[in-house]
Amino acid sequence: MMVTILDIIIAGMLLGGIYALIAVGLSLQYGVARVLNIAHGEFIMLGAFITWTLYTAFGVNPLLSLALCGPTLFLIGYVLYIVLFSRLRVRAASPGAYEGNSMLACFGLLFIIQNLAILIWGADIKGYSFFAFPVDFAGARFAANRLITLGFAIVIGLVFYLFLARTRLGKAIRASAQEPEAAGLMGVNIDRVLALCFGLGALMAGLGGALISMSYKIQPTMGLEYTMIALIVIVLGGLGSIPGSFIGGFLLGLVGSIVTYVEPGLALVAYYVIFMMVLLLKPKGVLGK
Amino acid sequence: MALLKGEKVTRYFGGLAAVFDVSFEVQQGEALGLIGPNGAGKTTLFNLISAALTPRPGAIYFKGRKITGLSPYRICRMGVARTFQTVKVFPDLPVLTNVMLGASFGASPGLSWGDAAEEASEILEFVELSAVRDTPAGELTLANQKRLEVARALATRPDLLLLDEIMEGLNPTEIARSMELIRSIRGRGVTIIMIEHVMKAIMNLCDRIMVLHHGSKLAEGTPGEIAASDEVIRVYLGERAHAGS
């Protein structure tokens, strides 16, 4: 069986599902809370390692761990925002200064979380087998765990989207994203909403990490790679746009799959070329006006 | 020859024409008032003249030379200086330095940093800000920040000065001082276009008035003619009254 076009497309979707999921969290954190969370990948890593630990030490089904990783990471994110970022926000002379400072603080967080993880889990590469068998699909063959990952990514993304679009809290979040001052006047506790957003971003990272650990090998230093991918995706989809991140994720997955097929060594180069081209030519994202 | 000439100047934002097909002429030494309801395209027109935006289509000539497509700093050095509707002083820099930058970069040829200090002191004297010359500009009162913007613009040795609502938010005493300032700037031979909602100032200071409405030129004439125009009163005052209600 030769590698077919369908093969490449589905492989791109599988990759894209993960990309989309990890980007949505970052997009929310930047789009609403205005924190460009460079430590996003570290939250993903935490989710992955919690799942790994639960599975290898206690035999907990990784899909069950999703229910634990999410809330844990949410709590960490929420507290971090209250303790660190809200203070930076209040103090900053301008929105630009806040974005700069909060990003640098995230770099600090990156080092802290990463090195704590190394102390706890060691620096080695880790992995486990879960749903590691092939599934034949439309004449092409894929790993079961990746299909599950894609399925969950889409479901989680949809639920999240509905939450933002339909619930009162979701509407408050979107109001804060568009006009923080007006939202404040309407009785929305802006600090709490922003903390909520940051926490939700971390929650998405935790879920993403748990899903990633099912089909990818994990390492305490894996974070930055995923952060960069998430960054590229949210730029592609337009900063702060949740549906944009989703579409951007699948787009990038597709590009990655195609380039990897032609010349694997150029996959990351292609990502960054796209990233910089979009920044230069369509800074509002490929979907933006 | 007119100092400044606009030919069918147009600018769209999205599908909306902020300025549409406006032609105008300003003579050397003249003071032109630019009035119109909010959103009439006055500030957009300033942005087009000072090259913050490019007219599409349309052309603008300054001293007979086509200036459309040039960058803002070139236009400034050719002799067009401006102030901003929302003040844009350099807040952390001392008042004197704010003005020195204008003298050193905006004037043509630019002054050396040392000469710029002398020139800037003189201009601060002229706008009566000498007392606060070492204060960071951000710490000034709004009225003084507006004066500082005028000073910075003057330091570039302009032939044409664009003043965008420099009296907005000022109290009557400050407005009187501001009018005094504009008079003495005219005394230096500088041509002025001013956007202003303070009608008293426009009527007293300007030789001619142009009224913009929905991006188009509604009327043009001496203050007397404009004050007598029914259409202007209906559009301008009507909307003002409406906005105020």
Add this chain to the structure above:
Amino acid sequence: MNGRITTLNRLQRGIVPLVLLAVFALSPLVLKQYALILLTNTFMYIILAVSWSMFSGPTGYISLAPAAFFGAGVYTSAVLGFALPFPLIVITGGLASFCMAFLVGALTLRLRGIYFVMFTFGLVELLLNFVLWWEVTVTGTTGRVVPPLGNTTVFYFMLAILACLLLTAFRLKHSKYGFALQSIGQGEEAAAHTGIHVTALKMNTFALSAFFMGAAGVVMATRWTYIDPRIAFNPTLSFLPVLMAIFGGLGQLYGPIIGAAIFTYLEEFLITRFPYHYMLIFGITMVIAIRYLPDGLVGLVQKAWKQWSRRKHGAAQG
């Protein structure tokens, strides 16, 4: 009388750096080898931090590209090897970075805020991955051996670059262009309408700062002796200088210097005593610095000084 005081001040100002330069120039005669190596290392970070803050300090454009410019120098060093006399390689490496920065500057004119930050960081990763691919598929190697120089030679080259940089940064900061850069940071639009050629000034300063980073890269490569794309374009070298500069304080020229010096010393101190907690402590310091020192260390000291002198003043009056 006023004039005499300023001349005296200027003289004093000139003497201090000259004395310092002389002290450092003579230090290889006195210092132990390892101290010299440490000093070289400190100089490298000072160069990166100061050249970064030369552009990013006044304009507020946070560039995460130092690793790209430094790496360009490192690679120049590796590619040219013995082909040219070393001082020429240093200049070539600096120029390579200069040109690259100029190009990047031209491309990123329209980008502001976070977009600029992301672009510059993307640049580092793009270069890293591209050079990696290029070396694998085109030249068929990834590692390059750099001819080593003696520790003392490396030290003098670093000192020379640092001296040139400080002189340049000082002259720039106190020239009209220095103030123009500040005005860009405080209101780019207003700066343009005040007659400042904003783009040219930004591009030139950005490129100038990259020159020194590149030159430092050339020199440092000879200490590392072996390099590959991952070593040359190490993203950490983008973050560290930024952090050092902010930690020290951007308002004054000596802020980044102090920041870099403290950080390198801290690194040396921590890494030998707490090897496994070093990066952790580093991260914590970073967060605390940003959380509690908005104007950096220098800002903190200045504030304390102001308060102290005010109190003293007040007491004298009362």
Add this chain to the structure above:
Amino acid sequence: MEEYGRKLPVELKRYDDKSDIGTMANLIEKLILEDKVDFLFPPWGTAWLFAAAPIANKYGYILIGGPGGALKLKQIDLPYFFQVLNFSDTQAPALAEIFEEVGVKTAAVVYRGDLHGIEYGEAMVPFFEERGIEVKMKKSYPPGIKDMSSLLKEADGLNVDAFVAACYPDGGMMLTSQSMELGINFNAFFMTVLPFSPSLFKGTFGERGVEGVMGGGAWNAKTSPGARDLVDKFVNLFGEEPDYWGGLYYWASLQHFRQAIEKAGTLDQKKIRDIMASERFDTALGPYWYDEDRYFVNHPGEIGQWQKGVFEVIDVGEKRTAPPLYPKPPWPKKK
């Protein structure tokens, strides 16, 4: 120590280079200049060795390149640098020989885009072709790749007998788990770095999972009495098996080093170096010596294969501890 008339206490100083080459270079010089250590042990990783070797050599310090290294270092004259591992120049022909013996006709070669990958990737092809094995696919992949399924699928589509990867543990883990997940099985599955590590490889995929996988190395407890002793000691101490590539070689190189120091009776690096470069000593793996380029040559094996939980040496010739298992059994069915 004869020179001092007594045994000298040994103090170990170790620093963490936080995987940064600049820091590493500084720390090596700190050990030499500041701490004035008597002996230097190397950092982990090929690139790190590359940077450390010239520095140690500059100060006349012996450096035994245990963990990592490459043939490329031969190009530089470093009289104080000793290399312990076997490299592509012996492993590639040994693999080709095994492949010819078992009847491999076609192969796919993928390699990591770095020093290690390129060296092995380039080295294998001529040896394969010499023995009539057609290389139907040869591709590099970048470090940090996230998905290698297209490489596996392509090789599978070409119906090659052998899949050969010059990889590091990250890529090796991904290749193994993705072939399992995709149910792609080759008659021969070889990876340079990873299979030799019982903890990483066997520990992750299980004894049945790794059955039949080949890897660079190699030795096992059967190699010699000393080897069995090392395995026992290691298991006692750390609760896991040592790695079956360098593990025994480093151990033996240290025994060789110790005997050289004893014979020299001094801490003088030059004298010890001269003895190391010329003398044979008996070690855990048997006689141990370096050739004229200061490369250890008497390796107990080149290629290993997991068979029933043992990393068997399958080299053609007398080093072999078990015949190769070919074709490799299919991946175990997972729950």
